Amino acid sequence: MKSLLTGSILALTIGLQSSALLAKPNGDQNWEYLQPNREQVIASLNIVELLKRHHYNKPPLNDVRSAEIFNGYIEMLDPSRSYFIASDIAEFEKWRTQFDDFLKNGNLEPGFTIYKRHLDRLEQRLDYAIGMLDKGIDQLDFTKDEDLLIDREKAPWAKDLAEQDDLWRKRLKDEILRLKITGKEPQAIQELLLKRYKNQRTRLSQTRSEDVFQAYINAFAQSYDPHTQYLSPENAENFDINMSLSLEGIGAVLQNDNEYVQVARLVPAGPAEKSKQLKPADKIIGVAQGNDEMVDVVGWRLDEVVKLIRGPKGSVVRLEVIPSGNAPNDQTSKIVPITREAVKLEEQAAHKSILHLQQNGHDYKLGVIEVPAFYLDFKALRAGASDYKSTTRDVKKLIDELQKEKVDGLVIDLRNNGGGSLQEATELTGLFIEQGPTVLVRNSDGRVDVLADESEEVYYKGPMAVLVNRLSASASEIFAGAMQDYHRALILGGQTFGKGTVQSIQPLNHGELKLTLAKFYRVSGQSTQHQGVIPDITYPANMDTKEIGESALPHAMPWDSIRPAIEPEKDPFKPFLTELKTRHEARTQNNPDFVYTRERMALSQELMKETTVTLNEAKRRAHQADVEKRQLALENALRTAKGEKVLDKLEQEDDSLPRIDEPKTKPEDDAFLSESGKILLDYLGLNTNPPRHEARR
Template sequence: MLKKMGLGAVIYLYISFVNLSFSKAKAYPPGDIHPDKNQSAVCRLVVNMILANNYKKVAINDSLSVLVFDRYLKSLDENHSYLLAVDVAAFDQYKTLLDDDLQSGNLAHVFGMFNVFKMRNEERLKYALTQLDANYDFTKNDIYVPDRRKLPFIKTEADMNLMWNQRVKYDLLELQLSSPDIAKNRETLKKKYQNLLDQSAKTSSQDVFQLFMNAFTASVDPHAAYFNPFNASQFNVGITRALEGIGATLALSNEYVTIKSLTPGGPAYKTKLINPEDRIIAIAQGKDGDFQDVTGWRLDNAIALIRGPKGTIVKLKVLAKGKSASDEPLTVEVVRDKIILEDQSAKQEIRTYKAMGKNVKIGIISIPAFYFDHVAYTAGDRNYKSTTRDVKLLLDTLKQHNVDGIMIDLRGNGGGSLNEAVSLTGLFIKSGPVVQVRDVDQHIQVNQDFDPSIYYNGPLAVLVDRTSASASEIFSGAIQDYGRGLILGSQTYGKGSVQTTVDLNKVALKLAGQNKTNADTGKQDQFGQLNVTIGKFYRINGSSTQHKGVVPDIQLPSFIAPSKYGEDNEPSAMPWDTISKTDYIPVGLLNKVVPVLNSQYQKRSQTIAAYQAYSNEVKAYQDNQGPKTISLNAQAFKHTRDVNAKKALDRDNKLRVAIGLPALKKGEVKAKTDDLDFMKTEGAQILTDYIFLDKALFGINGPSYYPEGKTAN
């Protein structure tokens, strides 16, 4: 990696690192947060490594400075609830200076901005505390605007006070609907606001530096990232998610602790009540513990409450995705556990469908990630785990059950090992190219499957959605290019880049002429780590998976709107492009069958009640952006909540009844069930149609993509 940086870059970094010892710290007012002794050097190190090594090349200039400024300001006060317009106007002087600051390691401006935000944040919380004893009239028709992201920053302190009066009244009203005890509700809010003040007081220079580095790396490349020492350890442990207690990846989104993904088989997943994009608003310990409101908390402090010893209980108050802040939260009890690797592995199931008076068995293999236990492999462990090894065993099981076709479910699979994507593809094709990779020097390498054997040669489908990314797109793209199987679902994420992790401590030691590790020197991690993009993926047909992803042969409705999630929504994402195709021979004749299959699917979707009910669910979810304004009249507030809850229940019950499930009663909790997994159900149905259509086109035994291959039958 360092060799690619060039001698000039190495010398500059070394001088920057050494000069740190002699730099004089800027004087900051008492109570302000200021950079620590290493951060100026780390800033220069990160900038120069991004310049020298990142696949996407950018100039550190005024244009980039504006992008970094906007991202950093958004990270401070995305909801425009703390900073005044005059504060933001004062910050404008830094818009075209941050590029110079990045290269010189000057952090005075960004720390100054943060200290102003910190002051305003604490002012607002202290003001909120003074308003708790006010006599609020819940019969008046006041309104509150919870989402201020598209509104201008508030101009005057009087207007800011008015907005916060409304926020306090709204917070009290929410509690009031659950409990009429106003004194208790005021005490609950007092604890919430005081907790937020306490969190602000605990903010460290590492927090501020991380925010600024995030703004910089994301402005260059959405997949480049800096991790300070704490976050570096979190990132590395987070690969296994073993310490999160409930098996969930969390992020802070607009003051809410938000669930971004669930570990398959983990404690949260097993409750069948928690989903990605749900928001955790309160946490309690044990069955009888008191809830602590964590809205607006630091993410690491909220995680600390969620973590705990295996077997202990944590209770969560959760606002489901699509619900507004005025809706009733769901209380979920989770038994903490260490995440077991087996629960993160590929799984199989068999579903039976009726077609032309016959039973058709479809084997479904769900793959959560392209995993590979490198440590066990290098240690010579013959039982090392990998996606390909696990899928081979599952295929054996499905063959023994004489399934008629197999569907690979890659929904929610964000990628993983490139080698595993290649070897998994090799189970379904003869030897041949699978993916092309272009590196930072524009050299192109073709990754191939060299094994001429075919492990499964029968009818195949791959189910994807907008969260299928990276290695998932390599696999599904290759299957599509070869015509080996149907691609079903929704357009994939579009992440066509590959990253590597750089330990900045090792880099700094090398630059200082010390070929030692932190363990050798006895020093702790001081500089963190950097993820840089080092290559770009291309399909064997020459098309990049970047930005566009993989477009299914037959598209199914999905709750995830492509216009709001995916690589093409990232302003700093690399563009789509093409290179020359490789030499490969398509083996399927899917261009003949896809139009017929799509026609059959469209006919079902227009005539069967379950399809209409599911489409209504999807449309309602995508249309539900939450109310722009909330009435602070108690009667109107409760009426709106009740009406929204009834509409949601009616939609759910129409779908449940249409597929043969009992309707839910008001207040009854809806648990997860595969019967409501429309994409999986319909994907397997389309594969069933494909099998019978193949028999009509190719003969009674179905398609044989390779003459010497054996079908699953």
Template sequence: MSWFATLSRLVAMTTVLVMASPTVMALEPTDEQRQAAVEIADSLRYGHYADVEFDETWSRDAFDRYLDILDGQRSYLLQRDIKPFNQLRTELDQTLLNGDLNEVFALHERANERREERLAWLLDQLDKGLDFAFDGNERLEIDREDAPFATRERQLDALWQKRLKNDALTLALTDQDREQVEKNLRQRYEGQLSRLEQTEPEDVFGLFMAAVTGSIEPHTSYLSPRQGESFDIQMSLSLEGIGALLQADGEYVKVASLVAGGPAERAGVLKPADRIVAVGQEDEDDMVNVIGMRLDNVVDLIRGPKGSVVRLDVIPAQAVDMTRSHTVKITRDTVDLEDQAASSEVIEVERDGEAHSLGVITVPTFYVDFDAWQAGEDDYRSTTRDVAKEINKLKQQDVEGIVLDLRNNGGGALQEANSLIGLFIDRGPTVQVRDAQSRIQLYGDSEAGTLYDGPLGVLVNRLSASASEIFAGAIQDYGRGLIIGSGTFGKGTVQTLDQLNHGELKLTRAKFYRISGESTQNRGVEPDITFPSLIDPERIGESSLDNALIWDTVRDVQYRRYGEPEQYLATLQQHHDERAQSNPNFRYLERQSALARKLREQHTSVSLNREQRQREMDAQEAEQLSLENQRRRALGMDELDEWIDARADAIASSEDGDSDKSEGSDDTDSKDDMPAERAQVIEAVEILLDYADLNVRTRLVKG
């Protein structure tokens, strides 16, 4: 298998820092784990792209990271708990190099004891009976990651008294009576305590390795034997589930991304950064609270046979209050190549009484049927081949331009990004790859001719990553088309899987560079025309990840430009701004993006006064509802009575089967109910038509 093909099978996985549950038993490292630690240290020193040096500086960083994993909210450990392990601050490098994990395990055990004590304390408070009036002026700080560790037990008691009160208030605001609140809290805390007893040495080792690898770079990670099996299943696309990549986010499980064509994406009820707080099965009344549960256990609850239904209690990504959760249903299914295939539609645009046809090709991922390709079959499926078919179909319909929609495309087969570029250029370099020894390999399109040489646009967003960024960057560098949307993810690194004596190591070995010499790492690809985004770049994207490799440059390579789009950008921007101001969906997108940013900045604590909490929630939702109803009035749609109805409409639509309608459907109402997604497609087509018109005028002037 070629180097490119090997890399293609290693689709980017978000590094997961799983807060594993502690145990009441003393756990010790195994001989296999000690040996694996030494192997990982050697691989990082001699195989990682970065110049890794295990010294005192690294020890301090890794030790602090380990503490963050064990107690990121500074709510369990006291300073005196950490003091006996302070030698690890300067000696953790030797601990790793020698495979001497005893002290690492002992610190984890100390954290376990504190977690067990705190859960017992909470249950004791419930035994005494809740007596909260939910009045007064108390507030609970939401994020304590920068807080110092407490010096006295009573400081943590005060914190946990507020946390218990907040947990109770959160449930009370969902109209649960006191008995229901106490029952649900008891079930939650007893479940967490029970899971302490299930901790195994592999959990401790995995957490420490997360601290080790995460202190170097976010895409390098240790996979336990169990995680390695899950990764292999994911790569074969044979996993029966909902098609979502999950990651730990403190005590919550967060949706990192959705698999293109998967059940969750088709249903339309989950979004990136949504948090899952409970999981239930179709034939069971009760749902399992998963707050604080190990990530792999949550995944096991969500997985299930094809055709079965899983229920998820979800806090939307845009929610600013944890009480605003809702239950969604997703039918489990397998994800195959056909679900991820490229598709196209024709959009009609009217200008000055004249109709114009433009094509949109949606590319959910960069895929290839590896088995058929390796077997030498002539008709194997791939992104490039499928896009070529869609281009030919659109050309037969005399479209005046084509937009490639790469939004939410997280990458995939890197060779496909390379060959796809070749459909739009006549030979030339496409990407540079630099390894740890600073050796650069140049890849490109060697086939003569182009399949499509007309006006081209590429639509991207924050979830366009890796291979998508290589494609968009090359199109931009060649001047071959316009890049439209929001800044991309910024993943410009290459990983391979190394087998260990125990588990596997996903290791960053190289870095991508555009033919202009600029890296796609960290900064991503900046669009020529920028759209507002509802995705928070501080929460999603390479720049939001700790220890992400820096953006830098190498020498550019020789290539010929096909056009000069930049000479039209001022005019294109002006026309776009004029349309955006008169487009209800686009105005909504801009205002909702600004509101979400404002609410995130303001929402650093929550009130423990019931009336005040309700007022704050009502005020926030009133702002969101006002924006939504402004959009609906402008479109002649019925207004909503409550903000939560907007999400409820989407859920009801998916349960009625509407979520499987194609983008090319004539159902105008369903398109209007997706203001961000659909408005961007329509505006990208409008921009491309402007671009095509300006190109024609320029040629006429020159002629």
């Protein structure tokens, strides 16, 4: 999609700097060297103008927006309300409705002042924790009955430093207990935490003006939506590297999660995905090069962790991760070695398999086409190569091959497909429908562009199902939504991610701005934003939709609808959906994989509701033992049902544990894929006039 902006940057008048600075608490470090420079002021003014003119929503920059910026900035700096004290917030409060004026005038001083106060408080807290650890962890009483509030998003601010000291005493006890329960010895715990806090203290003194500017401007930019983001010159370079895949890494998209760096998603066919040991929502707590000593990265900035993980092709990086499946307070970690390599386009290619099923005494063959990403070799295409790779070209070949096998239907597997080329999503849709619209793109000026399939023929007319999950995003949602709106396929699985916005990179005099300037809509007029695609038949989720997905992001743009591009036609699936759901529920009620997924998620959600933890070691160990007992019971129930060896204890390093909702060696071993095939066969049995399976030649 062409950029909707001309790329011109406006040179605006720099406003007067505020002289109303807040008093600095006593501290060792002098942060006065952290001052905004002229380039940052001009960049901030340009960002204000770009958002005003070109952001999709064009919301006004007023007192209401100022309050959102204020709240977002404080939350960004102190999400657990563990650093600022009540008097700090009271001092900042006078600026709550003034950030709109500050930004319009190029006044960055208030943003810098708040950040420097945050550094003061962080310095105090690190010094306090180091001081306590220097006395030895044996001076802490773990027999005392006291609790720590861990869900502090709405907790009151500590009224003074004494109250904050008590909070941090409890936080330190909690950290020690978590490590004790993983089996670490007291001396090792003391050394680890001292090293962690001292490293954080050292890096604090390395804070740059650009760090402050980036945090403050992003609090402003992301008050519009989570994908509008300022990229510093260094981060802009990293973004370009990631997009071009010109530097080898592990093939994972990372994001900040409070003090941790968390896996957001895995790149299809990348080293991390192929390792089968890293999953979305895993927390990275350590990074090591080859056999070198593990570097603790808790509390590090995202860009610092990325630098450690990135490296030359063929080299090995070891990650210490806390698996996403752990209970919230379980710090048990595992080591994941990954060999860095570039992600090759051919490894992301769609591939086929045949699902053999028996139903009602008959044998059936269903073709399965797994599409890991919507890819297109732009370089080969521009060079005029006749054999350039693309999703649509590959899927056409696979359909031809499956037709020769005389399959009874087709399942398109889009699980974990994070999207890719919009052009390919449109062209792939065209293989299965007659000529018509495929997706609508509404721009910030209200204009709606219609992307369409121009071919009047249908390449494949046979019965279809499309399998999706929470990590099916963007282009995947466009394709799945079109298949649902045209009533061309049954949509099965989980609610998709809900990423329905379009961003463009705009250069600035200093860094870049990633700007949301359009929104996707299905041909039915429904947005894919926030809500995603809702399957016709929903499977149990293996990840919490409240934690992962567009709707989990702050300031996510809402779902809405516009005028549809097609007239609604009679839905051939609707008369049979009730019966299809009834059969599906009966079939999966006692299916080991479905039971495991439902009960594992129920346990996870139960544990996530816990807002406090006990700091009594005996009670904490008893609670952890109970959680592990329940987790082990779930694992062993699944293993027993499948005739596999049961475990005596949970083993994080045991890679033989079943993985639900991931492709297996044989298609039939994938419970969700097999169930999708059975639902499609149910439909063919109920419908006396199903689509004919034929291919266009």
